[in-house]
Amino acid sequence: THPYAPDDRSLVSIRYEWVKEGIPPQADNPVLQDVDWVNQGYKRWAEYLKKGRTIYGNPHNFPVEEQQFLLENRINSMAIIPIFSHKEFFGFLGFTNRADGQEWDDVELETLGAAAGLLGAAFERRRAEEEIKIRGDNLQAFFDTIEDFLFVINRDWVIEQVNGTVIRRLRYDKDELVGKSAFIIHPPSRYKDVEEIQKEILGGKCEFCQIPLITKDGKIIQVETKIISGTWNGNPVLFVVSKDITEISLSEEKFSKAFQASGSLMAILSVTGGYIDVNRSFLDVLGYKQEEVIGKMAADLDLSFHYEDREAIWSEVKRTGSIRNKKIQLKTKDNKVITGILSADIIWIQDNEALLVVINDVTEITRLSDALLSANKKLNLLSSITRHDILNQVQALFFLGEFLKDKVSQDSQGRSDLEKLLRAVETIHRQILFTRDYQDLGITAPAWMNVESVITREKENKIFSDISINVTTGSLEIFADPMFSKVCYNLLENSLRHGEHVTEIRVSFYESKEGGLLVFEDNGAGVPASEKKRIFNQGIGKNTGLGLFLTAEILSITGISIQETGEEGKGARFEISIPAEGFWYG
Incomplete structure (x- = not known):
């Protein structure tokens, strides 16, 4: 066999073996499992076999790096025949002889080659069978687990197959649907619409509809349905996929209300940059009317001061699918400057890709922040000047204290009071220096x-x-x-x-x-x-x-x-x- 290690090294293991009586088997020998043959002396084997060439003869005549293991196991003659499956190297057959060196003639090698070819074909068949089984299992899992309604309908509009969602949600037994007209799954009031859609579908003019489904007990389910032509059991059929849009419709209504009520500037743009919709805040803050925006390109309105910023935002969204907290500056219709924090995400409107943009107006916050920062810097400057002046006075007190020490005797009460005074001055000095270390606290942004x-x-x-x-x-x-x-x-x-x-x-x-x-x-x-x-x-x-x-x-x-x-x-x-x-x- 021919598996690969995680780092793409080719590994070889014995998988099947036959030995003559009296010769110890090697299939369970760990030395012969997952052998890194290319890097362990058998690079020539790998090159020959992958090209379809046979390796045979007496190991004594093989290159030195190939001899050790073979001679240690008393192998005096061997033939290695490559196996190919799906035209890819799969592994090899190895024939070894521990008796006297055997000479391999062309007939023997051709026979062994034929055996390897039969094995390769068997492996191909096994792989094909496994792939067919996997496809069948996948199809069954698809039908049984997918949450959408799935129908297979023949050209006579008769239901051939349904999935578990249909049985569960429409509340029918399977035999109540399979073999019956597909009209049964739609409300009677829409039968005429179904007939029209049926004609268009069979005529290849339609592959999408929004006719609702109806449960066995009469409950209506709003759906979007996609119809695709295909083959089922060798016969032409229609594969019908219906998606329940009840929640989507409700979500769209909620989104619309949130979109319009939001205090943030919100816009939906096509991927080419055209405005599809904007909310009231967008219009109120930027001073536009809706008809002046919808259908226009972002570049036409020229809201951004910097073309490079606009292009950078578009590039990042296209690359990652979203962008977060990008600080931008916008121009209103009357050329006022607006500072905003922009976030954007790729969204889907039916089958079309679009861009949802949200801009929080932080103009006033930025103005107040800048004013506060400016005030802090001024207070910091004032604090620095004041601290400098205080330190000058403290230094003067130190000099005066040293001068008074020479004037006051060591054992006098005045000397004791002077020492207390100097310690207090030292504390003031230390605390003033401490404030210098923290004068920039909150001045610079995190x-x-x-x-x-x-x-x-x-x-x-x-x-x-x-x-x-x-x-x-x-x-x-x-x-x-x-x-x-x-x-x-x-x-x-x-x-x-x-x-x-x-x-x-x-x-x-x-x-x-x-x-x-x-x-x-x-x-x-x-x-x-x-x-x-x-x-x-x-x-x-x-x-x-x-x-x-x-x-x-x-x-x-x-x-x-x-x-x-x-x-x-x-x-x-x-x-x-x-x-x-x-x-x-x-």
Whole structure:
């Protein structure tokens, strides 16, 4: 036989065997199963046999790479005859002789070749029988499982065969339909329509109709019917496929109402770019009347500022079948600028492909967002200037404190008060510097960031040089505020500062139905149970009391949450829960 490995290597196995009495059989020898013969010394055999050539003779005369196995099994003569099935190489017959070397004459080789040909023909017949059986099984499964109504009707309009859906939905027994006129499956009030359709179908003028079906107890079922000419049991027939469109009709009504009532701009376009329909929001926002849009090409209305954007959108939709959240700018009829978020999908209207476009008008949101961003930048600038001025004054206090130290004796009450004052100044200085680290919080829009790359940059800090930081997140990217790097630093530094004897920090990621879980864990002292929730509160901690509080705030900008779930004495474990739409593998 001639199967193939997953990487397309040709493998050979013994499948059938006859041996003379006293000679050990080899069919169960694992060495002779799935042999990679081309790469195990028998490349010549593969080349010869696939060309229909026979290999025969004394193995002592074969190439060295072919001899070892044959001689180890005391084979002194052999003939290998190729088998072909459907003109393709199928395998081979092997005849071996462990007695004295046998000479193979032409008659013997021709006889063996004829035997191989008979086997090939048998294999062909078996394959053909299997294919016929598969086709029969497929046809039966098609009839028995498909949800549409299937009928085979002869040219006299008599039902020859029906599927299980017909029996189940029309509530007839099979023998009540087979052999009966096809008129029985339609309402009597539509018999004249059926007669007209019958004439058109038999005349080759029609292959589609919407005449409803009727159940045995008189219930009407709305259907769309496709009729195709064919052959059944050697006779010309009509294959009739009726699809229940009751739900579709209801869905179309619901879609139409939702389409018109939507506050988003919605349009249905042909694949060539012509407008088929638009909703009221589309007309109201862009300032057009329906007759000015329907039937026009998208390019004719010139709604898009950038031709390249329009072409890029069309190209992606044609390539992938949809597009999501594409920011665009549109022109209204009176040339006002509209900012929108566009999504589009390929849909089908009967048998025709179309494009459903939905645009959410975010003009006002964008304006407010830009205004807020501008205000934040101005506040950030003001904060930076103010912080600079405060630091100048704090520096002056440091100089003054050092000057006063020389003026106040070590054992005086004034010296003690001065030390307290300087410690307070130092705290102010540290907290002012801390605010500088977080001045950009929320200023820049969130983005996709590679977790491993961010942590790799942070762990290069010299303070982490004595601990092992292992990251196993691979190409994971998460959608977060750009200050996510500060989150990583805070969590690493928190382990170092509070873990007491931390030597290792591990960062891993797990997926679940709810989303993803990014885990930072160490082998340090852990967090007491009473502190697990408090550590994320403002003012809690041994340093500024803001590190973990701001960590949680940074993550929450994009809907990410954090909690501590470790066991005291075994190490801290921070679990960062990420929404399903907030991560992917880049």
